Amino acid sequence: MDTQTYIARRKALRSTVKGGAILLLGQQETSRNYLANPYPFRQDSHFLYYVGTDLPDLAALILPDGEEILFGAPEDPDDLVWHGPHPVLGDHAGAAGMAQHRDFSGLAEQLVSLAASSVDIHYLPPYRPDRTVRLAELLGRSLDEVTASPSAELVRAIVAQRSIKSDAEVAQIEDALAVSYDMYQAAYAVVGPGRRESEVAGAMQGVALAKDRAQSFLPIVSVRGEVLHNNTYGNVMQAGDLLLVDSGTESPHYYASDITRTLPVSGTFEPRQRGVYQAVLDSQLAAIAAAKPGVTNKALHLIAARTMASGLKEMGIMKGDVDAAVAAGAHALFYVHGLGHMMGVDVHDMEDLGDAVGYPEGEPRSEQFGLAFLRLAKPLEAGFVITVEPGIYFVPALIERWKAESTHADFINYEEAAKFIGFGGVRIEDDILITPTGARILGKPIPKTIQEVETALGH
């Protein structure tokens, strides 16, 4: 992104937020097991979007009159010794198109003085304890006060702005997707009976790291695809297993990719795996085909759900009227999560800003199991980039619980469902751009149909 992009983004933000000062807090280093042993640094995403500088311990302040100041550590002569030649704070301010830069140690005083002049300080909800502590220090408030008073107006303005991706942003996401493509190519060579999940994870991450790319989230690489929260890689793959791989990486400007594929460990799908896989694929394609501006993502979610329920009915796992089953939420025994989420500088874009990202004001989330987990429900707009990632899972604990309570027994054939305990799960995920007339799957196609996947695995 060039300097003009950051200037324009901040100008648009400043013009939307009426009055007050806007404080954008950069990220601090995060220690692992002691202070000087940090995790790989990741800048705060809002800071990346509006300033772009990828360094710890910065803050940007935008005053009511539009004056902009980048706060950071002043240069220490020893920095040159330990860090070699590098751009200094003024250079970073210049690259971001900010006229002024100042010593971070003066920020608290400036904020307190603004507050004393009855200028509101707009800041975002802190999503890490170190951010809460830093805001408390800067604003001279308690931790509880900081947590209680983020700016809803700033949240709304940023959600509106960051939701619509420019061509340059889409290009960044496609850049990350090109690396994802290579990561899957590396995976195909390692998937096979007798090998550990971690070998696939290592091969994929090695590809990204060789290109100096971070993961956009902790990947899932598991033969236990039905375990939704699963970031362990210790299982040994067996013939007959399905390996679910959900991973993503970041572009040079830290935009995310997020791709899921489900691969048969033996190289070919078994008959009932084909059935479940095809039902998920049909759902994903149906949702993508229906995606366009004005359609809600909730509607897409339900299209996917109905397609899936039809497939499950054909397999004898569900029964009765498909529309009624989906309206009741019966499909959610198998399709336990939402269709997808917004994507951008965050893989769940702006998730730190809460449901303002995915839900229209005044529309709370559904309380129905399954639908309650849908992160994005509102009408789609041209420029949104979202994931489409339906899945079918056979979760033993859930099947047993619903069966014991006869939940939706009109729509579920529990005898048949029980036979799928141990099957695992299937999810298929792509990243799509909402265009003025429909949607476009981003990135070079990664093998997805049954035949494509089997061919990729050498069969």
Place this chain on the structure above:
Amino acid sequence: MDTQTYIARRKALRSTVKGGAILLLGQQETSRNYLANPYPFRQDSHFLYYVGTDLPDLAALILPDGEEILFGAPEDPDDLVWHGPHPVLGDHAGAAGMAQHRDFSGLAEQLVSLAASSVDIHYLPPYRPDRTVRLAELLGRSLDEVTASPSAELVRAIVAQRSIKSDAEVAQIEDALAVSYDMYQAAYAVVGPGRRESEVAGAMQGVALAKDRAQSFLPIVSVRGEVLHNNTYGNVMQAGDLLLVDSGTESPHYYASDITRTLPVSGTFEPRQRGVYQAVLDSQLAAIAAAKPGVTNKALHLIAARTMASGLKEMGIMKGDVDAAVAAGAHALFYVHGLGHMMGVDVHDMEDLGDAVGYPEGEPRSEQFGLAFLRLAKPLEAGFVITVEPGIYFVPALIERWKAESTHADFINYEEAAKFIGFGGVRIEDDILITPTGARILGKPIPKTIQEVETALGH
């Protein structure tokens, strides 16, 4: 480690710390760019050492009478749905040999009630803001109060205990070193002109990740070896460059390895590279040869310094009396850091506990440049595992500064030193165990002599 090991470790700790309750706080998840996007979880090292459980949001409380309680989240029925079958809190307490387990939400009340009964609560200095915040919540104190009052007695007891490694701990470190060996083997295949530093980093990390091993710290993989604080991997290697690789991984029980090698990008060292490399290697071998119980690590540091100064004198870069030069600190223009550090569950073992780890009580760090950065100065004991990692660097900013100030001009030939600007740096690091009579280099030998390195690189 088996249950008896953890029981014995806690019993020893309890018997050393007289009176009071001992609170060991586990690690919390660490968010990256929003709450639900964490970094890979790493348990607190003290918690690993005394309890072993590798889960977030735990705490262990050891009461004055030896009663032990593991605090954590009680099981939620939904955990089975989202996380699959897994051990519950009682299982973890059992594995750690702790008789009791309780809901974490009751810990604060118990601590406040202990404090009301005038029972001291011993806790360690918090090294992350989230730990400070959690301790403040648990103890009902302010952040400043928490920071001000960690237990010096607990720190001393833990330093004494964790400094001496058992055979099982040494085996863990050697297990990590076996992976380091494989990582270097992978590196040799990727080092070469025209390739990016990140390709080497990715190849090495891919090996570790395939074995499900985390890095013990952010690796250095750089043709700018003279930049000491350097975790970027963007340079393209050129023939004639030296690539400095400092990396480590973790064993199944999270013990660290830490190995540095310096590799000629072309596959063979140039004549002056051979000179500098051999001076560093001679220093490392001299320090290792002198290592045994009773000798201070500061003495080893100075042995390495004198060996290096001799080598630099032979090359015409230093001059005058070697002992006098080292006593004055002139060598530190090139050998800018300390010889090494304690190793264990942390790569800089117990660095969160401060200089109590490396310095005898009442002996402050030297203020001399170079020696001031020595992390471990005290007498070695059998059972210590330490790194030995001397290096020679040509840091342009430092050479120019000292030259301008004529610093140690009696001992440094600045005209000759200036010719090495652009040379980079050489460091060679192994991990050694102090035995009753000397020292043993741990792990399968990783190519280190000039000939071994060139052979490994295919020459």
